[in-house]
Amino acid sequence: MLVMGIETSCDDTAISVYDNVDGLLSNNVYSQKIHKKYKGIVPELAARQHLKKIIPLIKKTLIFSQKKINEIDLIAYTAGPGLVSSLIIGATMAHTLGFSLNIPVIPINHIEGHLLSIMLEKKKLNFPFIVLVVSGGNTQLIYVYDFEKYKILGYSIDDAAGEALDKIAIMLGLNFPGGKNLSKIAQFGVSKRFIFPRPMTKNKNNLNFSFSGLKTFTKNFINKYNFLDFQTKADIACAFEDAIIDTLFIKSLWALEKYKIKKLVISGGVSSNKKLRLYLIKKLKKNKIQIFYNTTKLCTDNAAMIAYVGIKKFHKKNNCVPYDIIIDSKLKLNFNK
Incomplete structure (x- = not known):
């Protein structure tokens, strides 16, 4: 099963393709440089950069993974927490792809991605x-x-x-x-x-x-x-x-x-x-x-961790949504223990 991860919670645009059999096939991040002169993240500029870079990055990631868009079985995206203007870009793209390909879309908590990113390493924990x-x-x-x-x-x-x-x-x-x-x-x-x-x-x-x-x-x-x-x-x-x-x-x-x-x-x-x-x-x-x-690339915001959590949730038949865009800038991590 192939899942595409989309991460746009702040100023990094990230796309990945993950296979539940072969593992991580491709993981790419575009780090925005435009904020340097402002010495901090400018939300409006971050959103514009996401909008500009997300489609080229999807194409690049598919090429690196040697997969075609119609081979993707699931889309997982970051629903929060993060900047609203950034989150909406990734969420909209995820649901657009999901609707056009007729495949499920699943919203992921950014923090949960970080929690389980260690599972992407060769040494399992x-x-x-x-x-x-x-x-x-x-x-x-x-x-x-x-x-x-x-x-x-x-x-x-x-x-x-x-x-x-x-x-x-x-x-x-x-x-x-x-x-x-x-x-x-x-x-x-x-x-x-x-x-x-x-x-x-x-x-x-x-x-x-x-x-x-x-x-x-x-x-x-x-x-x-x-x-x-x-x-x-x-x-x-x-x-x-x-x-x-x-x-x-x-x-x-x-x-x-x-x-x-x-x-x-x-x-x-x-x-x-x-x-x-x-x-x-x-x-x-x-x-x-x-x-x-993690290795350095998986420490910072990335879509690999989003894809991994997405496929885990899908197998539990949990949190798949019928193309209703879900974002929450202050999304809380659910826990039941």
């Missing part, structure tokens, strides 16, 4: 496990008991980790995408020259995240300087990144200990951060906890 979803829009700890059986253990009550990294990067005068550039400059920082707070890490029973206070602390710290030379910028970036990473580790460890789980999956765009990966590997190894993460 057995349930249960805990997932740390960390991206520009989300920071969550989720207990994955089984497929469609999830429990949200903690979430960001204000800025997500990726969002906080982007904002501090802008304060340091770095270009968009901020998080990546902050990480690059942090490599030149002197470790522990500055030590920033680890927010909400005093109460083990609270697994929520809050990075707004850390962001404000860092902003005030930056404002103390009339001029920031390269080394000071690098040291601040290093201290801020360390605070984020250490906080993510502390909360994850608390969750793993509380639920007696020995497997942690990190997913989402920020999970591609090499420093985060190495830190978690080192720290969790001491506690005999295994850590799993």
Whole structure:
């Protein structure tokens, strides 16, 4: 069975073709460059770029997969959460294709895609496990008991980790995408020259995240300087990144200990951060906890994870819709455990 995945939740246009027998056949992403000069995502411009790129990307993906459009059996698309103006492009395309080909269409929760993206890797992971979803829009700890059986253990009550990294990067005068550039400059920082707070890490029973206070602390710290030379910028970036990473580790460890789980999956765009990966590997190894993460292409927003979840849901006869376009910018992850 062939399923086409369509992902347009934010500023990346992504299309994939997945076969339930042969696995991922093709996975392509177009990352929009236009937002760089605005130092942030402009929703209207993002939607226009999706509209411009989605059909050429579908054609490219079909060529790479060596399949024809009339061989597709199912369309899975991101219904939310995300930017409404971006979501509607992918949803409309999915339902248009589904109607014209007379095949089922299935809406997918973007977060559920990240939760199960690890299943696309060659090394298969057995349930249960805990997932740390960390991206520009989300920071969550989720207990994955089984497929469609999830429990949200903690979430960001204000800025997500990726969002906080982007904002501090802008304060340091770095270009968009901020998080990546902050990480690059942090490599030149002197470790522990500055030590920033680890927010909400005093109460083990609270697994929520809050990075707004850390962001404000860092902003005030930056404002103390009339001029920031390269080394000071690098040291601040290093201290801020360390605070984020250490906080993510502390909360994850608390969750793993509380639920007696020995497997942690990190997913989402920020999970591609090499420093985060190495830190978690080192720290969790001491506690005999295994850590799993995707290849870089499957960490960021992609359609492969949407296609995978789509085919799993289809086999359970769940959530197929008769071409009624469904999107929700604040779509919640359903869980029944």
